[in-house]
Amino acid sequence: MKLFSYWRSSAAWRVRIALSWKGIPHGTVPVHLIRAGGQQHSESYHEVNPQQRVPALEDEGRVYAQSLAIIEYLEEKHPEPPLLPVDFAGRAIVRQMALLVACEIHPLQNLAVLNYLRGPLAQGDGPVAEWVRHWIGQGFTALEELARRHGDGTRYLHGGAVSMADLCLVPMMYNARRHHLDIRPFPALAAIDAHLVTLPAFSTTRPEAQADAE
């Protein structure tokens, strides 16, 4: 397997955690999202992923994009150790939490969106930073409540094991700190994050540990 990644992409980080958690051997191809206008817009990368974003995963000659689609693929092909519970209800809640981060928080802070806010919408750094914090804060408010309902509020978002939802939390908490969000209103999320980052699958895959980190 070959992962197309960028060190600071939180969606790529989710997949790096999944590959590490499952112990799947793979190579990594760095795609620089900023240098020279962004390598993701090159002809050769367009063949890999017409959406021109990372991550993408190549396996057996095929390429898949969208981090959660890739993680579901890894879960089906390499079920152990699992990233989803066995019961229907638990699986639905884990996916709900993962999608809350992937669909409601992350899309509003990706590079293309921030560039559009600064460009066509003529927003300065202050309003853009406030925009990012607003959406992380709103999403985290709901996620904090879900974590209390469905987890122990100290180690994992759901139940007593690492799940797909945890893979989405840690990179988003990293982004929240980078964007100076006050995380004190989210004590369960902060505690879970603090526990998860002690696990090798999370710590060894962090942005600063990547070969393309700057």
Added chain:
Amino acid sequence: MKLFSYWRSSAAWRVRIALSWKGIPHGTVPVHLIRAGGQQHSESYHEVNPQQRVPALEDEGRVYAQSLAIIEYLEEKHPEPPLLPVDFAGRAIVRQMALLVACEIHPLQNLAVLNYLRGPLAQGDGPVAEWVRHWIGQGFTALEELARRHGDGTRYLHGGAVSMADLCLVPMMYNARRHHLDIRPFPALAAIDAHLVTLPAFSTTRPEAQADAE
């Protein structure tokens, strides 16, 4: 089962199609997203979904949110007729296409985001409409190419059967037209949409056919 829905919500429409496609009996509870500041912000709905959005599905005393998490739940609990292919590769591509719509297009046009653009960012109707069309157009450009790679380009987004990806396409095509996007650059998507809307699971669940339609 009980679906919390709003007639014009494209995420709710996806779930309505899934329930209809699988022939699952259910009740519908309309949640008016606009009237009186939005019923999704009420105390009683907060219990249902702390994220204060539709859709949500209640089943056996539990509630699930996030349309794709709900559809995966329905697929696991009621596998026939399927909304995912049987092979790992096909499932990954279908999920990639579904997530492309759910994570990259839809989050940028939901009600809360458009209100923020008009409010704190002080954008007028023109720039907001242009913003919506920009993100649908960018997402559709990638989806059009994926449809040509993985489908016949005339009836379904993937392979020769309805899938989870098609459930995301039709509501987004409806939104694209509502926002006056020129869809001529997307002939495959337009053809697939034209075919899908002839199927009862898609046509009977459309916004205008809902009891709460205005």
